[in-house]
Structure formats: structure tokens, C-alpha cells
Amino acid sequence: MSEDSGHSYALQMINVDKYFGAVCALRNVSFEVGSNEIIGLIGDNGAGKSTIVKILTGVFPPTSGELYIAGRKVDFRKYNVKKAHDYGIETVYQDKSLGEKQVLWRNFFIGRNITHPFGFINVRKEKEIANEIMLNTIGFRGKGITVDSKVSKLSGGERQGVAIGRAMHFQAELILLDEPTVALSLKEVRKVLDFVHQIKDGGKACIYISHDIQDVYEISDRFVIIDRGKIVANILKQDIGRRDLDSFLLEYAHGMKDGVEG
Template sequence: MAEPSEVLVKMVNIRKSFGHVEVLRGVNFEVGYNEVVGLLGDNGAGKSTLIKILTGVHQPDSGEIYWKGKKLVNYSVAMARELGIETVFQERALSEQHSLWRNIFMGREITNRWGFIDIRKQREEAERIIREYMGFTSSALSVDAIVGTMSGGEKQGVAIARALHFQADLIILDEPTTGLSLSETQKVLSFVEEIKKKGKSAIFITHNIYHVYPVADRIVILDRGKVVGEFMKAAISLEELVEKLYLVARTGRLNGESETSQRTPTTPHGLESLMP
């Protein structure tokens, strides 16, 4: 792994247990500057716990977290947001009953000199944001549109655009393509590419390698609380990566580097529907 000062965020030997269940077992994980990292793993691999530690929701039992080379102490959700870490949750990214412009500025409203919310300014800024970050014109997607009427891909785009507008350095995408059609998935992937174009970083959490592979710079495979594989996308084909995932699913091992115990043969979750 790189030195803490050379990467945006670095997690070292992270361990976390809930009762007698050890969920994370010495995980080392990092994200570089202007990098998209795909974090893959089956249900129960520890992905959610790792991200909750990264965003300050949970405290690790042991291990260290560095942000831009500085060790984080008394880390919290509020500190994560101050640092520029934003999470886009697949189901809870936006308020369905409110308009697009209200969603963008919810909790971070623009106010005038008297302290009142400046609705006109917020609507103008929202129009600029969806053009600049989402590639939509105001006629294609109105800032007054109710979020509940928008497609899944458009909702993800709004959440990502909001994070970019508020200068997030690291955007965490939690299963952003789950349940989306092929065309909607493609929209989301284009929004992830926009993150890179803006010079920011992202963690793309998924169990579907076919979705993350086109936009990731690096793929990290998590299995039963341990990192069992890490690959630069430029150095491995999609077919080779799928084979690695099958190996982990069948044996819990990757080239003999992980667990020595065998597991019952399975198909990696999220892949079975895509296999011929």
C-alpha cells in the first residue's frame, strides 16, 4: 500500500466485531486522488461495515484511518462531511416528495442577507448544476420536477451532482445500479465518469462486476471480512476478473492467499442472472 500522504484516504488494519461475530478482520483499504475504486463482495462480506467506519457511523475496534496523510482522531459523521466525504445511498439518496431544486439544497440552503431562504437563487443554481454535472437542459429535466417522478438513473445523477456541487472529494456510491434497467444503469455509469472528470474520487460498492468494471480504475474484492483480491483494471480483463470472483465464491481463496478452508460451491451473488 502507498504511504498515507500519497493517497486521499487510507484505512489500515481495520477490525470490527459485533458481539462474537468478527465482521472485519484486519482490512487494508485505500482510495487515491481522482480514482474510482470498485468494492466488490457478496452479502455479508463486510462492505457496509467498512463504509460505515469510513463515514464515521461506526468506530473500529482497532486500526487507523488517514485522510490526505493526516491520522483521524475522534472521527464522526460530522467530521466526515466536513472533510468532503459524501455517501449516495441507493434507496435513501433523496426526498421523493420534494422538487429537484429543494433536494439539491436540503440542509444547505442558500439564504439572503436577512437570513431567509433565497428560492430564486437556489432554482438558478439548480439549473446550472443539472446542466454542468448531469448534462441535462432545463427543458429535458425541470428543476421543479418532483423527485418521485424521476427515473432511478436520474435520481442517482441528482445525488451525485449535489455531492459534486458541495465539493465532495470522495463520493461513496452504495449499490447505485441495483434494480435499474440497462439504459438507466448506463446513465449512472456516465455520472460516475463525471466524478472522474471533475477530479474527484469515488467508491463504487456493488456485487455486480459487470456494472463497475467499465468505470473503475481499481477493483477490490472483500470476502468474509478480509480483502482477498485487488486489481488494477488496466491489468486484468473482465473475463479474468469474473474467474477470480468464481474462485473466491467456491473456495474462499484467491490464488491460495486467503482462507485455507473450503466453502460450498456457489455462484457469486449478482452474477447468476447474467450468465449464459
């Protein structure tokens, strides 16, 4: 695949800092994601998880540091959400994955419309594919929701379902799921977890962010733990049991490691 010593990474983040004004949200963040690896990114509220996701997806650049996607160095001056799609990165955001006021089918194709030879959007084709995704990938059956429904009419879980269906359809190399299960019922959560298993089986990679450690533990190959903007641990699942992971996280939550870290 790529240049070096046989490693194949979906992603490498190297020494990334991110400041919002005087606030340091990320400090010297380095980690990598293997090309067929599921990473559980864990940390408290405000730790910097969503900031990492937004840098990866071209929402904003880091203040400094480097990013490699599938071995290719990202030029942040030219990086944006569309470019991230071109690189095979799909994201289900914690807050707004979908345009509220838009109808569903349009949401599937934002930034990558199917066009006729003269550049007009092929509405018929887009609706057809959106309908296919809704029935077969997401499984919205007989709920009174069609491709023409407005996003604002959907529940939180249904919205996440659409965003995930979109990611699946476009066969992303790396899928970022930022709290994909917050608004979901247990049954819907199960679907999301199954979906992550499918990502793994399909040979692709994923970064999964959730406060539900049981879920994260189930699906991850490795845990990257972030505390107030710094990566504090990077642990293979085979090296830590569920209970030990819990106690480890509790120590951070209670500031017990404060004296130890620099």
C-alpha cells in the same frame, strides 16, 4: 501535498474492525484510495461493502482502526455526515440517498444550506441552483419533474440521478457510489459510467460498488475484493484481465479459497 514520501491518498483505512453486537462485519480492513484513483470495491452480499461506505461517510464509527482523509487523521468522536461533506466526500447510497418526503431542491442542500447574512435559508438561490443542476448536470428535461416535486414521485433511476448531480455540483474530492445502477435502465447506467469517467478526468477519486463486474471492470483502476469482512485481494487492473477477475471471484463465491485463507 501531504507530509510523507510523495504519496498522495484521498483516503487510507487502516486495520478497521466493525462489530454489530456479536456480528463481525469488518475484520482488520486496510486499503487506500489514490487522489485520482477509481477503486472497484467488490464482494458478495453481506461482505461488508456498505459498512465501509458508512464508516467513511460518518454514519457510524468503526469499533477500532484508523482513517486518514487526504492525509488528515479522522477523529471519530467528532466525525459525522456533515464533517464528511466538509472533507469533500460525497456519497450515493444503495438505499436512501434522498429524503423521501422532501421536495427536490431541499435535497440538494441538506446540511449545507445557502443562507442570508442573518442565517435564513436563501430559498430563491437554492431553487435556482437546484434547477441548474437538474437541467444541465442530470439532464431532466420535460419529464414533468421540477425542483418542487417530491422525491417520493421519482423513479429509482431518477433518484440516483439527483444524488449524483448533487455530488457533481459540490465537486467532491472522493465520491462513493454504492450500487448506483441497481434501479437503472441501460441508458441511465451508461450515464453513471460516463460520470465516473468524468470523476477520473477531473482529477478526483471514487469508490465504486456494483455487482455488475463488467461495469466495475470498465471504470476501475484497481479492484479491492472483500469476502466476509476481510480484504482478500487488491489488484491493479493492468495486472488482471476481465476473465481472470471473473474466475477469481467465482472461486470466492464457491468457497474454494476457504481452506487457503487463515
